[in-house]
Amino acid sequence: MAAREVCYLDVDMRGRRWLLPTAIAVLFPAVLAGWTLTAVSAQEAASPSPSASAVSGDAAKGAQTFGSAGCTSCHGANLEGGVGAKLNPIQKLPGVANPLDPQYLATTIRNGRAPDAGFSAAMPAFGPDKLSDQDLQNVIAYIVGQNKSGAAGLSPVDLARSNVFWVSIGVLAMTLLTWLLTRYNMRWIALRARARREGGGRSA
Numbered sequence: 001m002a003a004r005e006v007c008y009l010d011v012d013m014r015g016r017r018w019l020l021p022t023a024i025a026v027l028f029p030a031v032l033a034g035w036t037l038t039a040v041s042a043q044e045a046a047s048p049s050p051s052a053s054a055v056s057g058d059a060a061k062g063a064q065t066f067g068s069a070g071c072t073s074c075h076g077a078n079l080e081g082g083v084g085a086k087l088n089p090i091q092k093l094p095g096v097a098n099p100l101d102p103q104y105l106a107t108t109i110r111n112g113r114a115p116d117a118g119f120s121a122a123m124p125a126f127g128p129d130k131l132s133d134q135d136l137q138n139v140i141a142y143i144v145g146q147n148k149s150g151a152a153g154l155s156p157v158d159l160a161r162s163n164v165f166w167v168s169i170g171v172l173a174m175t176l177l178t179w180l181l182t183r184y185n186m187r188w189i190a191l192r193a194r195a196r197r198e199g200g201g202r203s204a
Contacts, residue, residue: 055102055141057134062142065135069126079146083121088146100147105140 066072074084085091090099093116098104112125131139 057137057141059141059145062138102140
């Protein structure tokens with residue numbers, strides 16, 4: 001009777017060992033689909049090329065003005081964005097053909113902009129009393145120059161996207177490890193059961 005019970009356990013375990021691989025086969029696409037949807041929902045439009053219009057400002061002085069005027073509090077110290085739009089690579093907002101057009105930048109900085117989708121705060125206006133014409137041109141030169149030189153660090157959206165990706169990788173790795181350990185345990189149980197059956201047969 002004991003031998004038959006062990007045999008039944010062995011057969012039952014062999015049948016169940018495919019449950020985890022099946023779960024992995026379902027979980028893997030589901031996690032990837034979730035990460036893809038998260039990435040797509042947070043995806044920003046591709047950064048356009050800088051406008052061919054002449055930029056007359058001094059980028060080095062523009063970097064100083066960008067910090068002293070308080071622009072970093074919304075757009076980040078490295079133009080990576082935050083409360084305000086990402087400026088490197090510059091984010092293409094609705095209704096804007098080329099956000100790196102110096103005329104568009106000048107108009108937006110001077111007059112401000114109502115909050116766009118995804119942003120709770122409006123872009124404040126920086127009139128001549130807050131920013132001189134030369135300072136304005138310097139800031140524009142700085143923004144355009146940074147877009148030409150390379151991308152900034154991770155924005156909050158990019159950081160969240162990266163976190164989702166690596167968490168997904170961690171979950172998949174743990175699932176795979178669990179599956180491997182389960183298979184090892186099932187084989188060990190099967191070998192023990194076989195040894196008991198063979199031992200019982202020799203005793204008989």
